[in-house]
Amino acid sequence: MRIAFQKAHFLLSVASVKQLPPDTGAEIAFAGRSNAGKSSALNTLTQQKSLARTSKTPGRTQLINFFEIDNDRRLVDLPGYGYAKVPEAQKQKWQALIDAYFRKRESLVGLVLLMDIRHPLKPFDEQVIAWAKSCSLPLHILLTKSDKLKYGAAKKTLDEVKRALPSELISVQLFSSLKKTGLDECEQVLSSWMCSNRLGG
Numbered sequence: 001m002r003i004a005f006q007k008a009h010f011l012l013s014v015a016s017v018k019q020l021p022p023d024t025g026a027e028i029a030f031a032g033r034s035n036a037g038k039s040s041a042l043n044t045l046t047q048q049k050s051l052a053r054t055s056k057t058p059g060r061t062q063l064i065n066f067f068e069i070d071n072d073r074r075l076v077d078l079p080g081y082g083y084a085k086v087p088e089a090q091k092q093k094w095q096a097l098i099d100a101y102f103r104k105r106e107s108l109v110g111l112v113l114l115m116d117i118r119h120p121l122k123p124f125d126e127q128v129i130a131w132a133k134s135c136s137l138p139l140h141i142l143l144t145k146s147d148k149l150k151y152g153a154a155k156k157t158l159d160e161v162k163r164a165l166p167s168e169l170i171s172v173q174l175f176s177s178l179k180k181t182g183l184d185e186c187e188q189v190l191s192s193w194m195c196s197n198r199l200g201g
């Protein structure tokens with residue numbers, strides 16, 4: 001079954017775990033360093049030009065933004081992260097929020113990590129990978145902007161990242177919002193997570 005990602009619409013933004021929407025159904029969270037191409041990927045997946053713009057409006061960049069597909073399914077845009085200029089106190093607040101979200105959220109069925117194919121596996125990415133592992137959460141990695149490299153170079157990076165992360169719970173693919181490369185593969189992985197037993201297929 002293929003999920004109708006294009007039905008996604010903004011639900012709410014939260015600044016603390018107390019404000020999370022009801023923990024029912026299935027949701028998939030998206031994480032990535034600032035500029036990794038997360039907004040573009042969310043817009044590509046949902047076939048909408050500006051869905052993820054909400055997450056970039058001033059005041060919302062450090063919030064968890066929820067998009068609802070239907071009553072049982074949500075996409076979750078985690079705050080972008082990674083510019084060195086973010087103050088330490090802000091980083092710690094962000095980490096505490098995400099950590100609490102990962103640990104408590106029963107409906108979280110999987111995590112998508114976006115990494116610019118030219119700058120993979122930075123410390124922030126390693127931290128997200130460690131989080132997913134410690135929570136035994138399935139992780140799907142998009143190597144974004146794959147159009148920026150020739151196919152041979154992109155494939156080499158794909159193989160290197162796969163080799164660096166040997167785990168049944170981790171999958172990796174090439175992705176380009178610009179060229180729509182890998183969209184089908186991404187939709188398949190996310191649909192299979194969302195149609196897991198929890199929702200009865």
Ligand code: GDP
Pocket residue numbers: 032033034035036037038039040041080144145146147148175176177178179
């Ligand atoms: P975010 O900060 O992670 O939400 O990243 P954005 O989606 O805003 O993208 C950051 C920059 O990368 C923007 O200038 C985008 O136009 C560019 N970008 C995003 N996806 C792609 C892609 O698939 N190919 C190329 N060439 N550029 C992209």
